[in-house]
Amino acid sequence: MKAPQALSYLSSSSPISILFYGLAIICLASATVSASHGSNETDYLALLSFKSKITQDPYKVLTSWNHSFYFCDWNGISCGKRHKRVTVLQLDSQGLEGSLPPHVGNLNFLRKLALWNNSFQETIPHELGRLSRLFRLYLHDNKFSGVIPTNLSGCSNLEDLSLARNKLAGSIPKEMSLLSKLTSLLIDGNKLTGGIPPFLGNITSMEVFTARGNPFGGNIPDTLGHWKSLTVFYCGNCNLYGSIPHSIFNLSLLLNISLAGNHLTGSLPLEIGVMLLNLEWLQLRNNKLTGVLPPSISNCSKLGFLEMSYNNFSGKLTIDFSKLRDINRIYLNGNNFHGRGEADDLRFIDSLKNCTRLVTLQLANCNLIGVLPISIGNLSDQLSILALGNNRLFGSLPSSIGSLVGLTILDLGLNRFKRDIPTTICKLQKLRYLSLFSNQFSGPIPDAIGNLTLLNKLYLNSNKLEGHIPSSIGNCRELNGLSLEENRLTGEIPKQLLQLSSLTNFLLLSYNSLCGSIPSEIKDLKLLSELDLSHNNLSGTITSSLGECISLTLLNLSGNIFQGIIPSSLSSLGGLGVLDISQNNLSGRILQFLDKWKSLEYLNLSFNDFEGEVPVVGVFANASAFSVLGNNRLCGGLVTLELPKCKETRSKRKRFLFFILVIVIAPTLLIVLCCVYLLCKKKRNSQQSQSSGSERLMKVSYNQLLKATDGFSVAKMIGEGGFSSVYKRILDSDDDKCVAIKVLHLQTRGAQKSFIAECEAWWNIRHRNLLKIITSCSSVDFQGNDFKALVYKFMLNGSVNDWLHSNANTSKLNLLQRINILRDVAVALDYLHNRCQTTIVHGDLKPSNILLDDDDMVAHVGDFGLSRLLGTNLNQNSSTGVKGTIGYAPPEYGLGSEMTSIGDVYSFGIVLIEVMTGKRPTDDMLKEGLSLHKFAYMALPDHVIDVIDDDAIVLQSTEANARKVEECLVATIKIGVSCSVDSPPQQMKIEIVVNELQRILNVLQNI
The missing domain is CATH 3.80.10.10 (Ribonuclease Inhibitor)
Structure with missing residues (x-):
């Protein structure tokens, strides 16, 4: 029945009929839904x-x-x-x-x-x-x-x-x-x-x-060669070992291969370019591949991406890039394409002119030797990144470099270029990063440098540049970092430079011959973080305008001829972490605000003409955090400064009143005091005896230590070394504080000397970042054998080694914690080397000797068993004795050299790299001449992020913050590399290390 008919029928039917048909419709609808x-x-x-x-x-x-x-x-x-x-x-x-x-x-x-x-x-x-x-x-x-x-x-x-x-x-x-x-x-x-x-x-x-980023381990199976249809094979950062199976190179349909960041060894087949003709992407960076880079790669005509950086490839680079017309990115940095200065060492540059799509060419740190050919100017005008830094390129920089108008990054630092900087470089108006540091460029800085209006960073430091700083640099309105240190620049600081409000990161002009006063325009650099004008010929007073640079974290004006007083306007620099105004002609009293700066980590006022009392609060409460040497009219301060006491001044009225009190009241007081003295003498003597006893080190016997450790039970042991075993116990039942008991193995050769060395060291030192000793025990056991032990405060958070390498720690150190720890260790070394009355060499710095307390993970350096007090006859180690630990001890110790503070700095450099990368100096990957120092050095500056321990890196919310973090990582690794160079004179000084780490810490804390 159709719907209209049904409705018509219902209109003439009884109510019962209507109800019947309504039920029927409901049932029909229900059946429809069910269906x-x-x-x-x-x-x-x-x-x-x-x-x-x-x-x-x-x-x-x-x-x-x-x-x-x-x-x-x-x-x-x-x-x-x-x-x-x-x-x-x-x-x-x-x-x-x-x-x-x-x-x-x-x-x-x-x-x-x-x-x-x-x-x-x-x-x-x-x-x-x-x-x-x-x-x-x-x-x-x-x-x-x-x-x-x-x-x-x-x-x-x-x-x-x-x-x-x-x-x-x-x-x-x-x-x-x-x-x-x-x-x-x-x-x-x-x-x-x-x-x-x-x-x-x-x-x-x-x-x-x-399968990228899985911690697989093991080898690449040869059976994967059965994948005859394979086009994409990505297994980067999978902890893979061994060589790449030859069967992989038989997969002729392969388009993309990435095996980056593994531990692969062996060489590539010379015929790889014939076997894999279809390759578009070849990425094998950060492995241990050796041999030559096969010239047959030229046959991979579809190749667009080639990254073979940070391997051990050697021999001359002979790839004919003219056949790779589609190539757009080439990364070969961090290899050893050693040349012999032959005329054709850099001939491959000529073959790149046909690569019209080339955007990136990185050949930094490749040991390339030779003169950069004029043909460098024939490269693609699309080229955006050219990195040839850290090679051995010499001669003049070709003026044809100015033809690469697409460049945004040009890195030619750490080479041997001479003569003038070509003015044509100022045609590269898209440049954002220009690095020419550590060469031998001479002559003036080109006036046309102001044409580079998009420049962000400019590094011209460590050359032989002369003349004035061009005022045209004021046209670089996006410049946020400028380094002109260690040149021969003269004249005054141009006002136009100081009016660049974009300068937010650093302005470094130290070690030149600049003269005049600091222009008042310095006040425009309100966002600048670091200002270093040290070691010039700047004169006059320190301008009060510096007080408007409210973002400064480092201010170094040392080594100039400034006069007058410290301007009170500097009190507005509340975020300052390092202030160095040493080696000037400054005078007056130490201003009160200096002792109230909470952020100040290091203050250097030495070799001026300051007078008056040295405070004992704020930064002045820590002898390792400031220096006032060479100010002969200062008095007071911490006892360790050994300054004369300040004379008290009284007015004539006060002296007169004192005279009256003495004449009139003194007799009466004398009688009262005598009575009090007689009544209280016994009680006072008892209290003094108890007091002096509490100030001395707590005495502990062999029997107490035996009971506390359950008979030196292995079950109570928490660590063992060559000279000692360490136990964690509670000594006194009334005191629930744990201690670490270090029991010497006197039967081991050298243990006795280790005990004496450690006692001598602790007798001379007290510092926040040194492990606190509670007492020592030199006795005999129940069999009459010599027994010696040291008792330390127990560090709840264990050692840095535990946090880096122990599987028991589920949580890991974050980046801020690592930098804080490194800063603490550097401060401790600076104290031992430079702030003690007698210089102390630790001799065995390593992560297991750096302990962390439960108070904000503060680092404490311990284990002075190999230490040496320089300038004394104490603990003179023989040339044949144990000196440090393999991997951390400097190379000269292995040749019989005496222990020095420089050796500690080397060890610190290795420790720093280990803390940041998570790799021990004895890691399995460090073979065939690759050391931890070289591993870090090869990563500088562009691939530092690839070697940093994953647990240390926290992704930031903005791109700008991520860049800051990466800059901090690069700066930190540079410190480690600089400290661990084989040549001691080239090592970074530990006091500079402290300043640099504090600067890095300040940046990270503000992100």
């Missing part, structure tokens, strides 16, 4: 279960998932036309949070499941293995944990499987080899271990395999 679900009721319930597990749905994509809509019309759902069963569930990038329920495994008609880029957590349900029709499974960029389900092998039709960037652990299950149709497997960015299993080679259909 719409019918046999796919399972899908409907599975989807509802999926929705119930979603805890966050910010974009409300699941609001349509309700009874008002047919489930095939729900967001993200597609159904088959025939059976009306769910075939696609796609909800990628929707911000969903929750877990994946096992009921999804009931969607047995599902062909595609795409949930990538959400926040799904917990495990991947093994019930997904029921989806035998599944072709594509995309779960990447979520937070799935647990293991890869073995049941996924039941998805026999699976072609694409992406589990990348989750938190999956364990190994790749063997059942994966049953996925015979798999063409794409993406598992990078997880925590998978157990190596790349050889059975994966059984999946002969494989076309794309990416």
Whole structure:
């Protein structure tokens, strides 16, 4: 019956008839709904279960998932036309949070499941293995944990499987080899271990395999050569060892290879360019590959990206780049393309002229020798980055360099270029970074330097530049860092330079011959962080305008001829961490605000003409944090300064009143005092005896130590070294504070001397960053044998070595903590070397001797068993004695040299690199002449981020902050490299290390 007819009929029927037909219509509707679900009721319930597990749905994509809509019309759902069963569930990038329920495994008609880029957590349900029709499974960029389900092998039709960037652990299950149709497997960015299993080679259909960033370990299986259809192979940063199997180079369809950041050894086949003609991307950086870089790479005519940096490739670079017309990025830095000064050493430069798409050319730190050819100017006008720094290039810099008008970064520092800086360099108007430091450039700074209006950083330091600083530099309105240190510049500081409000990072003009006063325009640098004008001929008074540079963290005016007093306006520099105004002609009293600056870490007032009392609060409370040497009219201050006491001044009125008191009242007081004295003498003597006893070191006997350690039980031992064992115990039952008891192995040769050395060292030192000794015990045991022990304050947080290398520590040191620790250690060394009455050499600095307390992880240097007091006859180590620890001791110790403070600085450099990279100097990767020092040196400056311990790096919220962090990392590694050079005269001084680390710390704390 048609609807109009039914309505017409109902209008003439009785109420009972109307009720009957109404019920019929309801039943019909109900039957229709039931039919719409019918046999796919399972899908409907599975989807509802999926929705119930979603805890966050910010974009409300699941609001349509309700009874008002047919489930095939729900967001993200597609159904088959025939059976009306769910075939696609796609909800990628929707911000969903929750877990994946096992009921999804009931969607047995599902062909595609795409949930990538959400926040799904917990495990991947093994019930997904029921989806035998599944072709594509995309779960990447979520937070799935647990293991890869073995049941996924039941998805026999699976072609694409992406589990990348989750938190999956364990190994790749063997059942994966049953996925015979798999063409794409993406598992990078997880925590998978157990190596790349050889059975994966059984999946002969494989076309794309990416596993970057998993700590696999092991070798690359030769069986992967069965992947004849492979086009993409990414296994960077997988902790892989051994050589690259030759079978990989037989995969002729390969387009992209990345095996960066592993420990791969061996050489590349000379015919690689013939075997892999289709290559578009070749990335093997940060490995240990050797031999020559095969010239046959020239045959890879489709190659667009070549990165072989930081390996051990050697020999002349003979690739004919003229055949690589599509190449746009070349990274070969950090190798050893050693030349012999032959005329064609740099001939490869000529072949680059046909590479019209070239954007990046990096050949820094390659040991290249020769004259840079004029043909450098023939490179692509698209070239944006040219890095040839840290080589042995000599001669003049060709004027043709000015033809590379696309350059934004030009790094030619650390070479041997001579003569003038070509004026044509000022044509490179897109330059943002220009580094020519540590060469032998002479002549003036080109006046046209002001044409580089986009310049951010300019490094011209450590050359032989002469003349004035050009005023045109004031046109560089985006300049935020300028270094002109260590040149021969004269004249006054141009006002135009000081009016660059963009200067926010640093202005370094030290070690020149600049004259005149500091212009008042300095007040415009309100955001400048570091200002170093030291060691020039600047004169006059220190301008009060400096007080408006409120962002300064470092101000160094030392080594000039400033006169007058310290301007009180400097009190506004509340963020200053380092102030050095030493070696001038300044006078007057030490201003009160100097002792109130909370941020001030180091203050140097030495060799001036200051007078009056030295405060004992603020920075003046720590003898290692300031210097007032060479000011002969100062008095008071800390006892360790050994300054004369300040004379008290009284007015005539006060002296008169005192006279009256003495004459009139004194007799009466004398009688009273005598009585009090007689009554209290006994009590006072008793109190004095107790007081003096408490000030002396606590006495402890062999018996006490024996009981405290349960008979020196191994179960109570927390550490053992060559000369001693260490126990953690409570000495006094009334005191619950733990101590560390260091018991000497006197039967070991050298232990007696170690004990004496450590006692002598502790007798002479007290410092916040040195381990606090409580007492010592020199006695005999119950058998009459000599017994010696030292008792220290127990450091709750253990040693730096524990935090870096022990699996027991689930948490790791962050970047700020690491820099703080390094600063503390440097301060301790500065105290030992420069602030003690007698210079003390530690002799065995290493992470296990740096202990961390429970108070903000403050670092304390301990174990002075190999220490030496210079300038005394105490503890004179023989040339044949033990000196330091392998890997940390400087090379000269191995040749019989005496221990010196310079040796401590070398050890500190190695410790710094270890703290920042997480690698010991004896790490397995450091073989075949690669030391920890060289490992860090090779990473400078562009690849420091690649060698830093992952746990130390925290991603910042802005790009600017990320750049600041990277700059701090580079600066820190430079300190470690500078401290650990083999030539002692070239090492960075420890007091400069303290200043630099504090500067870095200030930057990081402000991010």
